[in-house]
Amino acid sequence: MGRVAGKKAFITGGAQGLGACFARMLADEGAKVYITDINGDGAAATAAAINDKHPGAAWASGHDVTKRDEWKTALEAASDAMGGVDTLINNAGIGTFGSIETATDEDWRRTQEIDVDSIFIGTQLAMPYLKKAPSASIVNISSVAGMIADGNMIAYNTAKAAVWMMTKSIALHCARSGYDIRCNSVHPVFTRTPIIDPLIALGGGGEEGEKRLVQQIPWQRLAEPEDVGYCVLYLASDESRYITASEFKIDGGITAQ
Template sequence: MTDRLKGKVALITGGASGLGANAAALMAQEGASVVVADIAADRGKAVADKLGSAGHFVKLDVTSEENWKAAIREAVDKFGALHVLVNSAGIGLSKTVEEIALEEWRKVHAIDLDGVFLGCKHGVAEIKKHTHRLGGSIINISSISGIIAGANMAAYNSAKAGVRLLSKSVALHCAKSGYNIRCNSVHPTFIDTPILDKYRDRFGQEVMQQKLGRQVPIGRLGRPEEVGWALVFLASDESSFMTGSEVVIDGGISAM
């Protein structure tokens, strides 16, 4: 532990698995108190339990405004403040604009974009109360699909691109308001997390890694910690002059 996040309290949505769970472990390792928020209670509690006294679980449906209010209130009741919000909860859907049903479109946007909006709205309102000593940071997990489109990713492209510009708007609002809260978006490509399970189930682990890895100039999938350490940096005061930025972690895809 190097205490890069000592004294900070972080709330991480989608914390029960994948990038969220990895971020929770790394942030706790670096000295943060971490609220693991997820709709999956059993898995979320297991992640929080591994963090010991630094961890706490709250059940959160990111599409519910009342859930958001309650989760943030519980985080502050438990640890006394809120400094960092990581909006990591999300779902994927591979369908073209002709294939996708309106209900599917709305579900992807409700979780991937509306959930981030609600987190930013209520996160800013709380974090600004606690930034007199430590700077605040909101980190929104978008995707390389929020920058580069795919023919069969209509809803996902739309939602993740929305997260990208929402993050910039939040950053400018906080800066203009003098809140000492930064907001940045993160854009990973294929990371070996449960979000790829549909490909893993279809092809098997080795073939999946080969098929997806061929699309990445570096030649492989990303590892959760390769995103997680970027999240630690953005949560820390090391990134104190960085807001409204997009951190691309894509193995070179966007360079092509």
């Protein structure tokens, strides 16, 4: 039996990077996975690779997480395909640069819309499905950037801090309501996915750019997607059945400084 055998997971932003890794790891441990992304072809490719290994374990659809109607359609399709939804991984997100002096209204709004509003909308719409499940887990992908600030990331810092606190509010509501629905946040440091390419470029690109980025991390290497995936796997599984309203730092020690 896998660690998440029988679970029915809805994963956003699964075309690449962390979301694709979470989908693969959950399917490897026995879950069914419904993968969405604004890049529908990428989500379909992730699902196809999983189905090659675990036939019938994965589905995919194009889904813009900022759109309420697209959430409704995708959740309904996921529930029909998997026989319910008991695990929600709110992973889709973007990073933006800009300080209090340089960030534009557009950068600010787009970051809040994709990184924060989407989790409010999606989790609200997923609640009826999660309430029907014998036990459910919501995992929100925040960032260390929600805990420690950078002068040039005002929109992203603010968005990821909001995800951290929204997680606790959702968790407390569910617990006080007597729902068996847990909600936790995960806070990775720089992890080897396409989202950090601009950060590596800022440091001069290539190995040199990566070296500069890594200097900030006490563990002195980038996180790999699987390093974050093991935490998500734990939170999706019943092994974490008493854990709610908590934050998990996958940060190589960076927030301890």
